[in-house]
Amino acid sequence: MRFTGVMNDIMCIRQFASIVNAVARLSKTCVLRITATHLYLIANEAGIVNSSPGLWAELDQGHFFNVFNMGGVSEENNEIFLEMEPDTLSKTLSSFTSTQTAARFLKIKLTKKHSPCLTLEVELPSLSVHARIVVHDVPVRPLPRRQWSLYQEPEMPQCDTSLYLPPLKQLRHVVERMKTQASHITLAGNRRGTLVLSMSTDTVTVSTYFRHLSMPTWDRDDGGREGEPEELRSATVDIKRLALFLTGEQIGPSKVICNIVEGRLIHMFLLHEDVTLQYFLPAATNVY
Amino acid sequence: MPLFSQQDKDKENYQFKAKTDNAKNVLQILRTVNFRDTATVILSQSGLKVTVEEAKCVQANAFIQTDLFQEYEIEEELLTFRINLTAWVECLNIFGGSSVPGITPSLKMYYAGYGSPLILELEEGGVVTDCKINTEEAEDTLDFDFFTTGVVNKIIMRSECLKEVFSELDMSSDVLEIITSPDPPYFRLSTFGSHGPNHADITKESEMIENFSCTKTLSQRYKLALLRPMVKPLTAATKVSVRTDARGFLCLQFMIKTDNNHICFIEHFCCPDVEEND
Numbered sequence: 243m244r245f246t247g248v249m250n251d252i253m254c255i256r257q258f259a260s261i262v263n264a265v266a267r268l269s270k271t272c273v274l275r276i277t278a279t280h281l282y283l284i285a286n287e288a289g290i291v292n293s294s295p296g297l298w299a300e301l302d303q304g305h306f307f308n309v310f311n312m313g314g315v316s317e318e319n320n321e322i323f324l325e326m327e328p329d330t331l332s333k334t335l336s337s338f339t340s341t342q343t344a345a346r347f348l349k350i351k352l353t354k355k356h357s358p359c360l361t362l363e364v365e366l367p368s369l370s371v372h373a374r375i376v377v378h379d380v381p382v383r384p385l386p387r388r389q390w391s392l393y394q395e396p397e398m399p400q401c402d403t404s405l406y407l408p409p410l411k412q413l414r415h416v417v418e419r420m421k422t423q424a425s426h427i428t429l430a431g432n433r434r435g436t437l438v439l440s441m442s443t444d445t446v447t448v449s450t451y452f453r454h455l456s457m458p459t460w461d462r463d464d465g466g467r468e469g470e471p472e473e474l475r476s477a478t479v480d481i482k483r484l485a486l487f488l489t490g491e492q493i494g495p496s497k498v499i500c501n502i503v504e505g506r507l508i509h510m511f512l513l514h515e516d517v518t519l520q521y522f523l524p525a526a527t528n529v530y
Numbered sequence: 531m532p533l534f535s536q537q538d539k540d541k542e543n544y545q546f547k548a549k550t551d552n553a554k555n556v557l558q559i560l561r562t563v564n565f566r567d568t569a570t571v572i573l574s575q576s577g578l579k580v581t582v583e584e585a586k587c588v589q590a591n592a593f594i595q596t597d598l599f600q601e602y603e604i605e606e607e608l609l610t611f612r613i614n615l616t617a618w619v620e621c622l623n624i625f626g627g628s629s630v631p632g633i634t635p636s637l638k639m640y641y642a643g644y645g646s647p648l649i650l651e652l653e654e655g656g657v658v659t660d661c662k663i664n665t666e667e668a669e670d671t672l673d674f675d676f677f678t679t680g681v682v683n684k685i686i687m688r689s690e691c692l693k694e695v696f697s698e699l700d701m702s703s704d705v706l707e708i709i710t711s712p713d714p715p716y717f718r719l720s721t722f723g724s725h726g727p728n729h730a731d732i733t734k735e736s737e738m739i740e741n742f743s744c745t746k747t748l749s750q751r752y753k754l755a756l757l758r759p760m761v762k763p764l765t766a767a768t769k770v771s772v773r774t775d776a777r778g779f780l781c782l783q784f785m786i787k788t789d790n791n792h793i794c795f796i797e798h799f800c801c802p803d804v805e806e807n808d
Contacts, residue, residue, distance in 0.1 A: 408657070415625055416659070419621075423620055444664070445614045445663060445664050447662040448621055448624065448659065448661045449659065449661075450657065451657065451658045453657075453658075454656070
Protein backbone atom coordinates (compact mmCIF):
# COMPACT_ATOMS: atom_id res chain seq x y z
CA MET A 243 0.00 0.00 0.00
CA ARG A 244 1.29 3.43 -0.81
CA PHE A 245 -0.19 6.87 -0.97
CA THR A 246 1.28 10.30 -1.59
CA GLY A 247 -0.66 13.44 -2.40
CA VAL A 248 0.39 17.06 -2.71
CA MET A 249 -1.85 20.10 -2.59
CA ASN A 250 -0.37 23.36 -3.80
CA ASP A 251 -3.35 25.66 -3.64
CA ILE A 252 -4.13 27.20 -0.27
CA MET A 253 -7.82 27.40 -1.18
CA CYS A 254 -7.87 23.65 -1.71
CA ILE A 255 -6.05 23.06 1.56
CA ARG A 256 -8.57 25.25 3.39
CA GLN A 257 -11.52 23.51 1.78
CA PHE A 258 -10.07 20.13 2.65
CA ALA A 259 -9.54 21.29 6.24
CA SER A 260 -13.13 22.50 6.53
CA ILE A 261 -14.51 19.18 5.30
CA VAL A 262 -12.38 17.23 7.75
CA ASN A 263 -13.53 19.64 10.43
CA ALA A 264 -17.18 19.06 9.55
CA VAL A 265 -16.65 15.31 9.76
CA ALA A 266 -14.80 15.65 13.05
CA ARG A 267 -17.73 17.50 14.57
CA LEU A 268 -20.17 14.80 13.59
CA SER A 269 -18.17 11.72 14.43
CA LYS A 270 -15.34 10.61 16.71
CA THR A 271 -13.83 8.07 14.35
CA CYS A 272 -13.99 7.85 10.61
CA VAL A 273 -12.55 5.90 7.74
CA LEU A 274 -10.53 7.51 5.00
CA ARG A 275 -10.97 5.55 1.81
CA ILE A 276 -8.54 6.31 -0.97
CA THR A 277 -9.20 5.24 -4.54
CA ALA A 278 -7.53 6.27 -7.76
CA THR A 279 -10.15 8.95 -8.42
CA HIS A 280 -11.65 9.92 -5.11
CA LEU A 281 -11.10 10.37 -1.40
CA TYR A 282 -13.91 9.37 0.92
CA LEU A 283 -14.50 10.16 4.56
CA ILE A 284 -16.93 7.66 6.02
CA ALA A 285 -18.36 7.32 9.50
CA ASN A 286 -20.58 4.55 10.70
CA GLU A 287 -21.58 5.53 14.18
CA ALA A 288 -23.47 8.66 13.22
CA GLY A 289 -26.65 6.74 12.55
CA ILE A 290 -27.03 3.12 11.74
CA VAL A 291 -29.69 2.53 9.15
CA ASN A 292 -29.47 -0.88 7.55
CA SER A 293 -25.85 -0.85 8.76
CA SER A 294 -24.82 1.50 6.00
CA PRO A 295 -22.66 4.55 6.83
CA GLY A 296 -24.32 7.52 8.49
CA LEU A 297 -21.86 10.00 7.07
CA TRP A 298 -20.40 9.90 3.61
CA ALA A 299 -18.16 12.60 2.19
CA GLU A 300 -16.83 12.25 -1.31
CA LEU A 301 -13.94 14.38 -2.58
CA ASP A 302 -12.76 14.50 -6.15
CA GLN A 303 -9.04 13.80 -6.04
CA GLY A 304 -8.26 15.83 -9.15
CA HIS A 305 -9.71 19.01 -7.68
CA PHE A 306 -7.63 18.89 -4.52
CA PHE A 307 -4.32 17.28 -5.41
CA ASN A 308 -1.65 18.42 -7.83
CA VAL A 309 0.28 15.23 -7.32
CA PHE A 310 -1.59 12.05 -6.49
CA ASN A 311 0.01 8.69 -6.30
CA MET A 312 -1.54 5.61 -4.79
CA GLY A 313 -1.39 1.86 -4.85
CA GLY A 314 -3.92 -0.31 -3.10
CA VAL A 315 -3.60 -3.74 -1.55
CA SER A 316 -3.68 -5.46 -4.91
CA GLU A 317 -4.26 -4.83 -8.61
CA GLU A 318 -7.93 -5.72 -8.55
CA ASN A 319 -8.58 -4.09 -5.16
CA ASN A 320 -6.80 -0.85 -5.79
CA GLU A 321 -8.08 0.89 -2.67
CA ILE A 322 -6.91 1.84 0.81
CA PHE A 323 -9.09 2.03 3.92
CA LEU A 324 -7.65 3.84 6.92
CA GLU A 325 -9.40 4.26 10.23
CA MET A 326 -8.56 7.39 12.22
CA GLU A 327 -9.79 10.12 14.49
CA PRO A 328 -10.86 13.00 12.29
CA ASP A 329 -10.36 15.38 15.19
CA THR A 330 -6.58 14.90 15.22
CA LEU A 331 -6.38 15.43 11.48
CA SER A 332 -8.65 18.44 11.73
CA LYS A 333 -6.55 20.09 14.44
CA THR A 334 -3.40 19.55 12.43
CA LEU A 335 -4.95 21.00 9.30
CA SER A 336 -6.41 24.02 11.03
CA SER A 337 -2.98 24.99 12.33
CA PHE A 338 -1.80 25.19 8.70
CA THR A 339 -4.67 27.17 7.36
CA SER A 340 -4.82 30.21 9.59
CA THR A 341 -4.38 33.44 7.68
CA GLN A 342 -0.97 34.34 9.13
CA THR A 343 0.67 31.03 8.40
CA ALA A 344 -0.82 29.99 5.12
CA ALA A 345 1.01 26.89 3.96
CA ARG A 346 2.71 26.90 0.56
CA PHE A 347 2.05 23.25 0.01
CA LEU A 348 0.69 20.29 1.89
CA LYS A 349 2.01 16.82 1.30
CA ILE A 350 0.07 13.88 2.69
CA LYS A 351 1.82 10.55 2.77
CA LEU A 352 1.04 7.15 4.19
CA THR A 353 4.07 6.12 6.21
CA LYS A 354 5.13 3.42 8.59
CA LYS A 355 6.98 4.90 11.53
CA HIS A 356 6.42 2.97 14.78
CA SER A 357 2.89 2.43 13.61
CA PRO A 358 1.06 3.35 10.43
CA CYS A 359 0.67 7.10 10.09
CA LEU A 360 -0.56 9.71 7.73
CA THR A 361 2.36 12.08 7.59
CA LEU A 362 1.48 15.66 6.78
CA GLU A 363 4.29 17.85 5.59
CA VAL A 364 3.86 21.56 5.05
CA GLU A 365 6.08 24.38 4.07
CA LEU A 366 5.25 27.48 6.05
CA PRO A 367 6.47 30.91 4.98
CA SER A 368 9.03 32.59 7.20
CA LEU A 369 10.65 35.99 7.27
CA SER A 370 14.08 34.67 6.41
CA VAL A 371 15.07 32.96 3.20
CA HIS A 372 14.80 29.52 4.68
CA ALA A 373 11.29 28.19 4.69
CA ARG A 374 10.19 26.03 7.57
CA ILE A 375 9.08 22.49 6.96
CA VAL A 376 6.64 21.20 9.55
CA VAL A 377 5.78 17.53 9.85
CA HIS A 378 2.77 16.09 11.65
CA ASP A 379 2.04 12.41 12.06
CA VAL A 380 -1.56 11.34 12.43
CA PRO A 381 -1.90 7.72 13.55
CA VAL A 382 -4.12 5.56 11.37
CA ARG A 383 -5.20 1.94 11.32
CA PRO A 384 -5.39 0.21 7.93
CA LEU A 385 -8.56 -1.82 7.69
CA PRO A 386 -8.37 -5.44 6.52
CA ARG A 387 -10.30 -6.39 3.38
CA ARG A 388 -13.05 -8.24 5.22
CA GLN A 389 -14.16 -5.01 6.91
CA TRP A 390 -14.41 -3.03 3.71
CA SER A 391 -17.95 -4.08 3.10
CA LEU A 392 -19.05 -2.03 6.13
CA TYR A 393 -18.01 1.13 4.38
CA GLN A 394 -19.78 0.90 1.07
CA GLU A 395 -21.65 3.83 -0.40
CA PRO A 396 -25.06 4.16 1.23
CA GLU A 397 -28.05 3.69 -0.97
CA MET A 398 -30.12 6.70 -1.81
CA PRO A 399 -33.22 6.26 0.32
CA GLN A 400 -36.64 6.04 -1.27
CA CYS A 401 -37.78 9.38 0.08
CA ASP A 402 -41.26 10.77 0.60
CA THR A 403 -40.22 14.39 0.22
CA SER A 404 -37.20 16.03 -1.22
CA LEU A 405 -36.43 19.75 -0.88
CA TYR A 406 -33.60 22.20 -1.30
CA LEU A 407 -32.97 23.73 2.10
CA PRO A 408 -33.15 27.50 2.66
CA PRO A 409 -29.83 29.23 3.49
CA LEU A 410 -28.22 27.21 6.28
CA LYS A 411 -27.52 30.28 8.37
CA GLN A 412 -31.20 31.13 8.57
CA LEU A 413 -32.09 27.55 9.33
CA ARG A 414 -29.41 27.29 11.96
CA HIS A 415 -30.80 30.21 13.97
CA VAL A 416 -34.20 28.60 14.12
CA VAL A 417 -32.80 25.20 15.09
CA GLU A 418 -30.50 26.72 17.72
CA ARG A 419 -33.41 28.51 19.40
CA MET A 420 -35.48 25.35 19.37
CA LYS A 421 -32.54 23.39 20.74
CA THR A 422 -32.55 25.39 23.96
CA GLN A 423 -36.07 24.18 24.68
CA ALA A 424 -36.47 20.68 23.29
CA SER A 425 -34.42 17.58 22.57
CA HIS A 426 -36.18 16.56 19.36
CA ILE A 427 -37.27 18.34 16.23
CA THR A 428 -39.73 17.34 13.57
CA LEU A 429 -38.99 18.12 9.96
CA ALA A 430 -41.93 17.96 7.63
CA GLY A 431 -42.09 18.68 3.96
CA ASN A 432 -44.51 18.43 1.08
CA ARG A 433 -44.30 18.47 -2.69
CA ARG A 434 -45.27 22.13 -2.88
CA GLY A 435 -41.93 23.33 -1.53
CA THR A 436 -42.96 23.78 2.09
CA LEU A 437 -40.67 22.81 4.92
CA VAL A 438 -41.91 22.92 8.51
CA LEU A 439 -39.61 22.70 11.49
CA SER A 440 -41.44 22.10 14.70
CA MET A 441 -40.89 21.08 18.27
CA SER A 442 -43.12 20.87 21.27
CA THR A 443 -42.75 20.51 25.01
CA ASP A 444 -45.18 20.67 27.90
CA THR A 445 -45.03 24.43 27.89
CA VAL A 446 -44.55 25.48 24.32
CA THR A 447 -45.16 24.47 20.71
CA VAL A 448 -43.18 26.16 17.97
CA SER A 449 -43.46 25.65 14.21
CA THR A 450 -41.49 27.51 11.60
CA TYR A 451 -42.72 27.46 7.99
CA PHE A 452 -40.44 27.90 5.02
CA ARG A 453 -42.38 28.17 1.80
CA HIS A 454 -41.68 28.14 -1.91
CA LEU A 455 -38.46 26.18 -1.65
CA SER A 456 -37.29 24.63 -4.85
CA MET A 457 -37.27 20.89 -5.25
CA PRO A 458 -34.80 18.54 -6.90
CA THR A 459 -36.22 17.20 -10.12
CA TRP A 460 -35.86 13.54 -9.28
CA ASP A 461 -38.80 13.93 -7.00
CA ARG A 462 -41.25 14.49 -9.82
CA ASP A 463 -40.61 11.52 -12.08
CA ASP A 464 -41.06 9.05 -9.29
CA GLY A 465 -44.50 7.54 -9.53
CA GLY A 466 -44.18 5.53 -6.34
CA ARG A 467 -45.49 8.21 -4.05
CA GLU A 468 -49.15 8.61 -3.45
CA GLY A 469 -51.18 11.25 -1.76
CA GLU A 470 -51.83 14.90 -2.25
CA PRO A 471 -48.85 17.12 -3.04
CA GLU A 472 -49.83 19.31 -0.07
CA GLU A 473 -49.61 16.44 2.35
CA LEU A 474 -46.77 16.84 4.81
CA ARG A 475 -44.40 13.95 5.38
CA SER A 476 -42.39 14.17 8.55
CA ALA A 477 -39.64 12.60 10.62
CA THR A 478 -38.55 13.47 14.14
CA VAL A 479 -34.84 13.55 14.86
CA ASP A 480 -32.37 14.44 17.59
CA ILE A 481 -32.09 18.22 17.54
CA LYS A 482 -28.44 18.29 18.67
CA ARG A 483 -27.31 16.20 15.74
CA LEU A 484 -29.17 18.37 13.30
CA ALA A 485 -27.64 21.49 14.86
CA LEU A 486 -24.16 19.97 14.55
CA PHE A 487 -24.74 19.28 10.91
CA LEU A 488 -25.97 22.81 10.26
CA THR A 489 -22.89 24.40 11.81
CA GLY A 490 -20.91 22.82 8.98
CA GLU A 491 -21.58 25.81 6.77
CA GLN A 492 -17.88 26.56 6.44
CA ILE A 493 -17.86 24.21 3.49
CA GLY A 494 -20.05 26.81 1.81
CA PRO A 495 -22.20 24.34 -0.05
CA SER A 496 -23.92 25.54 -3.18
CA LYS A 497 -26.95 23.36 -2.50
CA VAL A 498 -28.23 21.28 0.36
CA ILE A 499 -30.97 18.76 -0.26
CA CYS A 500 -33.11 17.43 2.54
CA ASN A 501 -34.81 14.10 1.91
CA ILE A 502 -37.45 12.91 4.33
CA VAL A 503 -38.46 9.28 4.68
CA GLU A 504 -41.60 9.48 6.75
CA GLY A 505 -41.10 8.31 10.31
CA ARG A 506 -37.72 6.79 9.57
CA LEU A 507 -35.00 9.02 8.32
CA ILE A 508 -33.76 12.43 7.31
CA HIS A 509 -31.11 12.39 4.65
CA MET A 510 -29.07 15.55 4.14
CA PHE A 511 -27.22 15.86 0.89
CA LEU A 512 -24.69 18.64 0.69
CA LEU A 513 -23.48 19.49 -2.77
CA HIS A 514 -20.43 21.47 -3.71
CA GLU A 515 -18.47 21.54 -6.96
CA ASP A 516 -16.09 18.71 -6.22
CA VAL A 517 -17.38 17.58 -2.88
CA THR A 518 -20.54 15.88 -1.75
CA LEU A 519 -21.45 15.09 1.81
CA GLN A 520 -24.32 12.89 2.87
CA TYR A 521 -25.57 12.71 6.41
CA PHE A 522 -28.23 10.34 7.70
CA LEU A 523 -30.27 11.27 10.73
CA PRO A 524 -32.33 8.33 11.94
CA ALA A 525 -35.79 9.18 13.22
CA ALA A 526 -36.24 9.00 16.96
CA THR A 527 -38.87 6.62 18.20
CA ASN A 528 -41.13 7.07 21.19
CA VAL A 529 -40.80 10.81 21.30
CA TYR A 530 -44.40 11.72 21.80
CA MET B 531 -50.02 18.75 11.57
CA PRO B 532 -52.25 21.42 10.13
CA LEU B 533 -50.28 23.18 7.43
CA PHE B 534 -51.90 26.54 7.04
CA SER B 535 -52.99 26.75 10.63
CA GLN B 536 -52.33 30.44 10.91
CA GLN B 537 -54.80 31.24 8.16
CA ASP B 538 -57.84 29.37 9.30
CA LYS B 539 -57.74 30.52 12.88
CA ASP B 540 -60.84 32.32 13.95
CA LYS B 541 -59.39 35.58 15.09
CA GLU B 542 -62.70 36.97 16.27
CA ASN B 543 -62.59 34.97 19.49
CA TYR B 544 -59.48 36.49 20.89
CA GLN B 545 -59.78 38.72 23.91
CA PHE B 546 -56.36 40.19 23.29
CA LYS B 547 -54.64 41.02 20.02
CA ALA B 548 -51.47 43.01 19.49
CA LYS B 549 -49.29 43.62 16.48
CA THR B 550 -45.90 45.23 15.99
CA ASP B 551 -43.56 45.26 13.02
CA ASN B 552 -40.51 44.96 15.22
CA ALA B 553 -40.52 41.99 17.57
CA LYS B 554 -37.06 42.95 18.79
CA ASN B 555 -38.37 45.81 20.92
CA VAL B 556 -40.57 43.45 22.89
CA LEU B 557 -37.71 40.97 23.09
CA GLN B 558 -35.32 43.62 24.40
CA ILE B 559 -37.66 44.51 27.26
CA LEU B 560 -38.59 40.95 28.20
CA ARG B 561 -34.95 39.88 28.24
CA THR B 562 -34.05 42.38 30.92
CA VAL B 563 -36.39 40.74 33.44
CA ASN B 564 -35.73 37.14 32.45
CA PHE B 565 -33.82 36.20 35.61
CA ARG B 566 -36.43 33.56 36.44
CA ASP B 567 -38.30 31.19 34.18
CA THR B 568 -41.82 32.12 35.18
CA ALA B 569 -43.52 35.47 34.96
CA THR B 570 -46.96 36.85 35.68
CA VAL B 571 -48.46 38.85 32.85
CA ILE B 572 -51.14 41.47 33.21
CA LEU B 573 -52.74 42.75 30.04
CA SER B 574 -54.69 45.96 30.31
CA GLN B 575 -55.87 48.96 28.31
CA SER B 576 -52.57 50.70 28.91
CA GLY B 577 -50.32 47.83 27.89
CA LEU B 578 -48.49 44.76 29.10
CA LYS B 579 -47.03 44.36 32.54
CA VAL B 580 -44.68 41.45 33.09
CA THR B 581 -43.81 40.63 36.69
CA VAL B 582 -40.98 38.37 37.80
CA GLU B 583 -40.34 37.58 41.45
CA GLU B 584 -37.63 35.86 43.39
CA ALA B 585 -37.51 34.58 46.96
CA LYS B 586 -40.48 36.78 47.91
CA CYS B 587 -37.95 39.58 48.30
CA VAL B 588 -37.38 40.87 44.81
CA GLN B 589 -39.88 41.91 42.21
CA ALA B 590 -39.20 43.16 38.70
CA ASN B 591 -41.92 44.74 36.63
CA ALA B 592 -41.55 45.45 32.94
CA PHE B 593 -44.08 47.76 31.32
CA ILE B 594 -44.67 47.69 27.61
CA GLN B 595 -47.01 50.50 26.67
CA THR B 596 -49.58 50.15 23.92
CA ASP B 597 -47.78 52.72 21.76
CA LEU B 598 -45.06 50.15 21.09
CA PHE B 599 -47.66 48.24 19.08
CA GLN B 600 -49.24 49.30 15.81
CA GLU B 601 -52.43 47.50 16.77
CA TYR B 602 -53.59 46.74 20.26
CA GLU B 603 -57.01 45.45 21.19
CA ILE B 604 -58.25 44.11 24.46
CA GLU B 605 -61.84 43.21 25.22
CA GLU B 606 -61.61 42.87 28.97
CA GLU B 607 -60.51 45.36 31.59
CA LEU B 608 -57.72 43.09 32.77
CA LEU B 609 -56.35 39.71 31.71
CA THR B 610 -53.81 37.93 33.84
CA PHE B 611 -51.88 34.68 33.48
CA ARG B 612 -48.58 33.05 34.36
CA ILE B 613 -46.24 32.05 31.57
CA ASN B 614 -42.83 30.57 30.94
CA LEU B 615 -40.85 33.72 30.21
CA THR B 616 -37.77 31.89 28.96
CA ALA B 617 -39.87 30.14 26.32
CA TRP B 618 -41.41 33.47 25.36
CA VAL B 619 -37.99 35.07 24.95
CA GLU B 620 -36.64 32.12 22.96
CA CYS B 621 -39.66 32.24 20.64
CA LEU B 622 -39.28 35.97 20.02
CA ASN B 623 -35.64 35.37 19.20
CA ILE B 624 -36.27 32.52 16.80
CA PHE B 625 -34.96 34.35 13.74
CA GLY B 626 -31.89 35.47 15.68
CA GLY B 627 -29.75 38.27 14.37
CA SER B 628 -30.94 38.90 10.87
CA SER B 629 -28.26 38.68 8.21
CA VAL B 630 -29.78 41.60 6.33
CA PRO B 631 -29.68 44.80 8.40
CA GLY B 632 -32.95 46.68 8.51
CA ILE B 633 -35.10 43.58 8.25
CA THR B 634 -36.81 42.85 11.52
CA PRO B 635 -39.36 40.18 12.27
CA SER B 636 -42.95 41.28 12.74
CA LEU B 637 -44.95 39.98 15.65
CA LYS B 638 -48.58 39.29 16.36
CA MET B 639 -49.79 38.11 19.73
CA TYR B 640 -53.15 36.58 20.57
CA TYR B 641 -54.73 35.40 23.78
CA ALA B 642 -58.20 33.88 23.94
CA GLY B 643 -58.68 34.23 27.67
CA TYR B 644 -58.49 32.03 30.75
CA GLY B 645 -56.90 28.64 30.11
CA SER B 646 -55.82 29.25 26.55
CA PRO B 647 -52.26 29.57 25.33
CA LEU B 648 -50.53 32.77 24.32
CA ILE B 649 -50.11 32.62 20.57
CA LEU B 650 -47.23 34.33 18.82
CA GLU B 651 -46.89 34.72 15.08
CA LEU B 652 -43.56 35.92 13.83
CA GLU B 653 -42.69 36.62 10.24
CA GLU B 654 -39.43 37.57 8.65
CA GLY B 655 -38.71 37.59 4.95
CA GLY B 656 -41.56 35.22 4.12
CA VAL B 657 -40.64 32.71 6.80
CA VAL B 658 -43.40 32.29 9.37
CA THR B 659 -43.12 30.93 12.89
CA ASP B 660 -46.12 29.99 15.01
CA CYS B 661 -45.66 29.58 18.73
CA LYS B 662 -48.10 28.47 21.34
CA ILE B 663 -47.03 28.99 24.91
CA ASN B 664 -49.25 27.44 27.54
CA THR B 665 -50.44 29.69 30.28
CA GLU B 666 -51.17 28.96 33.91
CA GLU B 667 -53.44 30.54 36.41
CA ALA B 668 -52.01 33.75 37.76
CA GLU B 669 -50.95 33.91 41.37
CA ASP B 670 -51.01 37.06 43.42
CA THR B 671 -47.89 39.10 43.06
CA LEU B 672 -46.14 40.76 45.95
CA ASP B 673 -47.33 44.18 46.99
CA PHE B 674 -44.47 46.11 48.48
CA ASP B 675 -46.78 48.92 49.51
CA PHE B 676 -44.00 51.21 48.44
CA PHE B 677 -45.63 54.38 47.28
CA THR B 678 -48.20 54.76 50.05
CA THR B 679 -45.62 54.53 52.84
CA GLY B 680 -43.80 57.51 51.45
CA VAL B 681 -40.64 57.80 49.48
CA VAL B 682 -37.99 59.39 51.65
CA ASN B 683 -35.01 59.70 49.34
CA LYS B 684 -34.99 59.90 45.59
CA ILE B 685 -32.13 60.24 43.11
CA ILE B 686 -32.51 60.36 39.35
CA MET B 687 -29.33 59.84 37.40
CA ARG B 688 -27.87 58.76 34.08
CA SER B 689 -27.28 55.06 34.19
CA GLU B 690 -23.63 55.00 33.07
CA CYS B 691 -22.00 55.62 36.41
CA LEU B 692 -24.24 53.23 38.28
CA LYS B 693 -23.47 50.65 35.61
CA GLU B 694 -19.78 51.14 36.29
CA VAL B 695 -20.27 50.76 40.03
CA PHE B 696 -22.28 47.59 39.58
CA SER B 697 -19.75 46.06 37.21
CA GLU B 698 -16.95 46.59 39.75
CA LEU B 699 -18.78 45.35 42.82
CA ASP B 700 -16.85 42.98 45.07
CA MET B 701 -18.82 39.80 44.61
CA SER B 702 -17.20 38.17 47.65
CA SER B 703 -19.40 40.43 49.75
CA ASP B 704 -22.80 39.12 50.80
CA VAL B 705 -24.41 42.50 51.04
CA LEU B 706 -24.46 45.86 49.39
CA GLU B 707 -24.95 48.83 51.66
CA ILE B 708 -26.63 51.86 50.19
CA ILE B 709 -26.45 55.20 51.94
CA THR B 710 -28.56 58.05 50.70
CA SER B 711 -28.26 61.32 52.55
CA PRO B 712 -28.75 65.09 52.18
CA ASP B 713 -25.22 65.47 53.62
CA PRO B 714 -21.92 63.92 52.51
CA PRO B 715 -21.36 61.24 51.35
CA TYR B 716 -24.75 61.84 49.64
CA PHE B 717 -24.93 58.54 47.75
CA ARG B 718 -22.65 55.71 48.78
CA LEU B 719 -22.56 52.06 47.73
CA SER B 720 -20.41 49.84 49.94
CA THR B 721 -19.43 46.19 49.92
CA PHE B 722 -17.79 44.25 52.73
CA GLY B 723 -15.95 41.42 51.06
CA SER B 724 -13.01 39.23 51.99
CA HIS B 725 -10.61 41.99 50.92
CA GLY B 726 -12.12 44.59 53.19
CA PRO B 727 -14.75 47.27 52.74
CA ASN B 728 -15.11 49.13 49.50
CA HIS B 729 -17.03 52.37 49.01
CA ALA B 730 -18.20 54.04 45.85
CA ASP B 731 -19.43 57.59 46.35
CA ILE B 732 -21.39 59.75 43.98
CA THR B 733 -21.73 63.36 45.05
CA LYS B 734 -24.91 65.29 44.48
CA GLU B 735 -23.05 67.78 42.25
CA SER B 736 -22.01 65.01 39.86
CA GLU B 737 -22.90 65.60 36.22
CA MET B 738 -24.50 62.20 36.18
CA ILE B 739 -27.12 63.23 38.73
CA GLU B 740 -30.22 64.83 37.27
CA ASN B 741 -32.29 65.18 40.38
CA PHE B 742 -31.23 64.78 43.97
CA SER B 743 -33.88 65.00 46.66
CA CYS B 744 -32.91 63.32 49.89
CA THR B 745 -34.52 64.41 53.13
CA LYS B 746 -33.06 61.97 55.64
CA THR B 747 -29.93 59.91 56.01
CA LEU B 748 -30.83 56.30 55.23
CA SER B 749 -28.40 53.44 55.45
CA GLN B 750 -29.59 50.03 54.50
CA ARG B 751 -28.09 46.70 53.50
CA TYR B 752 -29.36 44.50 50.68
CA LYS B 753 -28.39 40.97 49.71
CA LEU B 754 -26.06 41.30 46.77
CA ALA B 755 -27.42 38.15 45.16
CA LEU B 756 -30.88 39.70 45.08
CA LEU B 757 -29.58 42.82 43.35
CA ARG B 758 -27.82 40.86 40.63
CA PRO B 759 -30.87 40.73 38.31
CA MET B 760 -30.76 44.53 38.16
CA VAL B 761 -27.59 44.49 36.11
CA LYS B 762 -29.39 43.53 32.89
CA PRO B 763 -31.93 46.35 32.85
CA LEU B 764 -29.21 48.71 34.05
CA THR B 765 -27.06 47.99 31.01
CA ALA B 766 -30.02 48.59 28.71
CA ALA B 767 -31.22 51.73 30.47
CA THR B 768 -30.45 55.35 29.75
CA LYS B 769 -31.73 56.76 33.04
CA VAL B 770 -32.32 55.28 36.43
CA SER B 771 -34.16 56.48 39.48
CA VAL B 772 -33.14 55.22 42.92
CA ARG B 773 -35.76 55.51 45.66
CA THR B 774 -35.88 54.29 49.23
CA ASP B 775 -38.75 54.48 51.66
CA ALA B 776 -38.76 54.84 55.42
CA ARG B 777 -38.72 51.06 55.93
CA GLY B 778 -35.57 50.76 53.86
CA PHE B 779 -37.21 49.17 50.83
CA LEU B 780 -35.37 49.91 47.63
CA CYS B 781 -36.97 50.71 44.28
CA LEU B 782 -34.94 51.14 41.13
CA GLN B 783 -36.71 52.35 38.06
CA PHE B 784 -35.02 52.02 34.68
CA MET B 785 -35.90 53.98 31.59
CA ILE B 786 -35.14 52.07 28.41
CA LYS B 787 -35.23 53.50 24.92
CA THR B 788 -36.07 50.92 22.27
CA ASP B 789 -34.70 50.99 18.71
CA ASN B 790 -37.56 53.11 17.43
CA ASN B 791 -37.34 55.57 20.32
CA HIS B 792 -40.21 54.29 22.39
CA ILE B 793 -39.70 54.59 26.08
CA CYS B 794 -40.33 51.63 28.37
CA PHE B 795 -39.93 51.32 32.10
CA ILE B 796 -38.60 48.50 34.24
CA GLU B 797 -39.10 48.62 37.98
CA HIS B 798 -37.19 46.60 40.56
CA PHE B 799 -38.16 46.32 44.21
CA CYS B 800 -35.91 44.79 46.81
CA CYS B 801 -36.40 44.08 50.51
CA PRO B 802 -33.71 45.21 52.93
CA ASP B 803 -31.49 42.65 54.62
CA VAL B 804 -32.46 42.82 58.29
CA GLU B 805 -30.41 40.98 60.87
CA GLU B 806 -32.44 38.89 63.23
CA ASN B 807 -31.09 40.28 66.49
CA ASP B 808 -31.98 43.80 65.41
